[in-house]
Amino acid sequence: MAVIETKGLTKVYNKDQVPVHALNGVDLKIEKREFTAIVGPSGSGKTTLLNIIGGLDSPTDGTAIVQGTDLSTLSDSELINFRLQHIGFVFQAYNLIPVLTAIENVAFVMQMQGRPQKECNKKSRTLLEEVGLADKINKRPSALSGGQQQRVAVARALSSNPDFVLADEPTANLDSVSTADLLDMMADLNEKENMTFVFSTHDQRVIDRARRVVTLVDGKIAKDDVREEHPNA
Amino acid sequence: MIRKIITLGWKNIWRNPTRSGVVIIAVLLGIWAGVFISAFFNSMAQGYLQNQLDLTVGHIQITNPQFGDQFNPKYNIEEVQSLLDTLAEQKHIQQIEYESQSTGLAQSAANSYGVTIHGVDTTHTSPPPVIQYLKQGDFLQSIDRNPILIGKALAERLKLDLRSKLVLSFQDVDGNITAGAFRVAGIFDSFNSKYDKRNVFVLRSDLNRLLGKKDLIHKITLKLGNFTNAPQQAEQLSGSYPDLKIASWAAIAPELEYVFSMTDVSMYVVMVIIIIALVFSIINTMLMAVMERTRELGMLMAIGMNKRRLFGMVLSETFFLTMVGTPLGLLFSWITVSILGTTGIDLSAFAQGLNAYGMETVIYPKLNASYYWHITLLISVAAILSALYPAWKTLKLKPVEAIRKI
Numbered sequence: 001m002a003v004i005e006t007k008g009l010t011k012v013y014n015k016d017q018v019p020v021h022a023l024n025g026v027d028l029k030i031e032k033r034e035f036t037a038i039v040g041p042s043g044s045g046k047t048t049l050l051n052i053i054g055g056l057d058s059p060t061d062g063t064a065i066v067q068g069t070d071l072s073t074l075s076d077s078e079l080i081n082f083r084l085q086h087i088g089f090v091f092q093a094y095n096l097i098p099v100l101t102a103i104e105n106v107a108f109v110m111q112m113q114g115r116p117q118k119e120c121n122k123k124s125r126t127l128l129e130e131v132g133l134a135d136k137i138n139k140r141p142s143a144l145s146g147g148q149q150q151r152v153a154v155a156r157a158l159s160s161n162p163d164f165v166l167a168d169e170p171t172a173n174l175d176s177v178s179t180a181d182l183l184d185m186m187a188d189l190n191e192k193e194n195m196t197f198v199f200s201t202h203d204q205r206v207i208d209r210a211r212r213v214v215t216l217v218d219g220k221i222a223k224d225d226v227r228e229e230h231p232n233a
Numbered sequence: 234m235i236r237k238i239i240t241l242g243w244k245n246i247w248r249n250p251t252r253s254g255v256v257i258i259a260v261l262l263g264i265w266a267g268v269f270i271s272a273f274f275n276s277m278a279q280g281y282l283q284n285q286l287d288l289t290v291g292h293i294q295i296t297n298p299q300f301g302d303q304f305n306p307k308y309n310i311e312e313v314q315s316l317l318d319t320l321a322e323q324k325h326i327q328q329i330e331y332e333s334q335s336t337g338l339a340q341s342a343a344n345s346y347g348v349t350i351h352g353v354d355t356t357h358t359s360p361p362p363v364i365q366y367l368k369q370g371d372f373l374q375s376i377d378r379n380p381i382l383i384g385k386a387l388a389e390r391l392k393l394d395l396r397s398k399l400v401l402s403f404q405d406v407d408g409n410i411t412a413g414a415f416r417v418a419g420i421f422d423s424f425n426s427k428y429d430k431r432n433v434f435v436l437r438s439d440l441n442r443l444l445g446k447k448d449l450i451h452k453i454t455l456k457l458g459n460f461t462n463a464p465q466q467a468e469q470l471s472g473s474y475p476d477l478k479i480a481s482w483a484a485i486a487p488e489l490e491y492v493f494s495m496t497d498v499s500m501y502v503v504m505v506i507i508i509i510a511l512v513f514s515i516i517n518t519m520l521m522a523v524m525e526r527t528r529e530l531g532m533l534m535a536i537g538m539n540k541r542r543l544f545g546m547v548l549s550e551t552f553f554l555t556m557v558g559t560p561l562g563l564l565f566s567w568i569t570v571s572i573l574g575t576t577g578i579d580l581s582a583f584a585q586g587l588n589a590y591g592m593e594t595v596i597y598p599k600l601n602a603s604y605y606w607h608i609t610l611l612i613s614v615a616a617i618l619s620a621l622y623p624a625w626k627t628l629k630l631k632p633v634e635a636i637r638k639i
Contacts, residue, residue, distance in 0.1 A: 056535055056633040077539060084537025091636065095532035099244035111237050112537050160537070 001068055003164050003196050004030040004053050008062035011048050011219070015060070022048040024219035025062065030164070030198060035190045037210035038200045044216040046200035047168055053198070054087055054166045055079045067163050084112055088157030090167035094149040096141040102128055102152045103137040109160045127155040131185055147178025154186065164196035171203045183209045238542050242549030246557075249522070256518045257558040260511055260612075264562025265569065267507040268608060271500035272570045272598035273578070278496040279599075281592050285489055287362040288428055290482045291330065291454030292463040293470070298478040300451055304336045304349075306444045307406040310477065313450045320455065325466060328359045328456035333437050333449040337403025339383075341391035348387065348433050350401055352440030352449075359456075361434060363421050370395045370419030372434075379439050380418035384429025388420050395420065401433070405445040413443045425591035461493075504608060508615045511555075515616070519551050519623035530627055531635020544624045551620030552613075559612045563605055574599045 009026040012019050022045045030036055038046045051057035052064050055071050064071045067086055074082055083089075096105045106124035111117070128137050131151040133144075141149050150170060157165045167186075171179040187209055189195045199206055207213055215223040246253045286292060295316070300308040310316065313331070320329055333352035338345055353361050355373050363382070364372050373380040376396070383393065393399060395417050402412035415435060423429055441449045457463055463481035471479045483490035523530070533543060577595040580587060584594045 051633050054535070056636070080534060080537055080539045083535065084539075089532075089535050091532065091535075093528075095529065095636070097241070097529065097533075099241065099248060108237070109536055111234055112542070114234065156536070 002029040002065075003032050003034075003067060004028070004198070005065040006049075006053065006062065007065070009049070009052060009059050009064060010061035011045070011052065011057070012060045021219050023052070023059070023062075026216075026219070026221055028214065028221065028224075030196065032163075032196055033190065033194045034196050034198070034212055035187065035210055036198045036212040036214060037207050038198065038214050038216060039202070039207055040216035040222070042202075045219040046216055048219075049216065050166050050168050050198065050200050054089065055083050084109070084160060086163045088160060088162035088165040090150070090153045090157050090165060090170045092169040092172045094141070094146070094153045094173075096149055096152055096156070098141050101138045101140055102133060102144065102155075105141070105152055106155045106159050109156055113160055123159060124155070127158055128152070130189075131155045132181070145178070147174050147181060150174060150178070150182055151185065154182070154189075158189065158195065164198060167197065167199045169201055169203075170199060171201065171206055176205070179203065179205055234542070235545070238545045239549045242546050243553050245522070245546070245550050246553050252518060252521070253554060256515060256554050257561075259514055260555055260558025261562040261565065263507045263511045264559060264608065264612070265566045267504045268563065268566035268600065268605070269569055269598065270503055271604065272566075272574075272600040273596060274503075275496055275500055275600060276574075276596050276598045277592060278492050278499075280596065281590070282489055282492050282496075284424065284593065285486065285591060286460060286482055288423060288425065290486050290489065292457045292460045292482055293455040293467045294478075294480055294482075294485055295453040295455070295470070295474075296451060296478045298476070301478060304334065304451075305408075306333070306335050306404060306446075306449065306451065307408075309333070309406075309446070309449045309451050310453065313448075313453075316474070316477075317453070320453070325457055325462070326455050327458055330359045330361060330454040330456075331450045332361070332452055332454075333440050333444065334451040335403045335440065335444060337401050339387065339391060339399055339401055339433060341393050341397065341399045343392035344390055346387060346390055346430065348401070348431055350403060350440060351432060351434045352437035353434055354437050363423065363432070363434060366421040366423040367419050368422045370417065373418050373436055376416050376418045379413060379415040380436065381415035382419040382421060382434040383417055384426075384432060385420050385422040386426045386430040387433065388417070390430060393417055401435075401443075403443075405443065406449075407445060411443050411445070413439070415439075424588050424593045426585075426588045428591065500604070501607075501611075504611060508611055512615050512619045515551060515555055515619040516622055518554065519547070519619065520626065522550065523547060523623045523627050527630060527635045530630055531632045534630065534632035535636060540628050543627055547624040547627050548617070548620040551623065552616045555612060555616035555619065559609060563608065567605065570598045570600055573597070 006026050006028045009023050011023040012021050014020050026049060038049060040046050048057065052059050053066060058072060071079065097108065100108065103124045106127055107120040110120040110123060125137060128134060131154055133148060133151055136144060136148060171182060174182060183206060186197055190197055201207060211228045213225045214221060295310065297308040297310055317329065320326055335350045337348060337350055339348045368385065373382055391399060397417045398414055400412055400414050402410060405411040441447055457466060460482065464483050467479050467481035530543065574597050577597045579595050581594045587594050
């Protein structure tokens, strides 16, 4: 079973005035362990596609099925819970909680899942070690560089044991060294821990590292290029 | 998780310490000012009430039903000794004062003025409360024959001094005009200039002799442990003595009843006005705090924070913002009220005006402990009400739109 499957996914903004077709019948299947980049020019519908498969937005037409669940059948509160249990998010602007330390930010999602505090702390520590921030666990986001904040964001996304991680332009605010480090880390997680990653990106460095590149143009899939299989496939 | 949400709420209010500090100080000052003003006016009103009760009205008055119409001295209380004995046995009655009374004219060589003449016993265990305001002379002891105690205001009007002579003329029990010469044994100065001018005190034996009947008692005034019980007690006594007029202070002086009932209401009105102003200030601050964090709130919803928790977080932030200032405000106001309640606030600069209304010139602010609890409760409710609109605005956010906001 595909982790993500979209059928005829269509999104029209401003339907009643000047309609803007952000997505135009997108059919896409993403399997477990994929390391997929959604690419395309600005306005091609990358973020809209990610928002819909992340349950943050609803399509005008078509369906988005995630782990066998048609997201359109879920209420708002069910969607929030679905996201909590199944999806990890990494945002372009990191979006960490500024008043919490790195370890508190990572543990926060697990605490919302209702896991015991001890387990939350232990796993948060392990995740931060994995992303190379063992010495920064008690730092607040303001004391971390952009790259370090994005690593915390990745650790937070992984903390809930999601079925996949959605990352919207994760390297857009990072310098080249931080970008390379982040990509190495995510590729490593994909390879060793079979974590499924779906990115939207403009960044050629990210595109170069992706195993599959889906190109969107004007809300349609213009090209779907599977470059290499996952080593454990 | 609730603990975590509350902790997050607490940390969030310190993101912008200046803004939160301003709100906390506003709450502190608002509460301090509200409580202090309430304590001040409460004491002023209570002092006025208490003094009126002490000096003029008492808690319960017993008279002959016909005496009250024209103060005709022939309408005295019959079989008064057995009544006094019965009253003395009642535990809820703390003090029994009695007097013969007449209205008449006080004349000196310089002037004359209409007065109420109180005939009192110096040997009685419950002397009239006016004794505490005695400023010169003594309570009818230093002069052997027909001593009189007069108010300072009357002394000034009639140009009298200690040992000066004045003549009282009034109606006796047979309806004839009678008169007696009295010599000033003491001068009192209460804070109530009207009272001081209109009331004189003589020995009951002297007054009764002139009235033409020995052992006259026209009025019995009772003081209870708790003056608020007076209406019920008066009603009970009326049942036992249907031939007498037995009235509580509330019935005798309805204006005092109004002061008593309105004092509490006024205090809460003042506080509620202050709290309403604070509520809008808090709502404004919280709306700013929520609006500038739209993106972060959207992120929280995206990663799985449900609306209940989000609501709880904003609610706890508002609650903390309000409740940090509340105990400090209450503490400062308690300290202020405690200190000024001991030292007093001297308003002698306004003595003439205050005395005309029967108010003291030194105010000792005080408040019941229950008032502090009520304020805390009111503020807590206000905090929750303040939180509702910002929290509702938060719930209306769509995560996808909120995250897009820069």
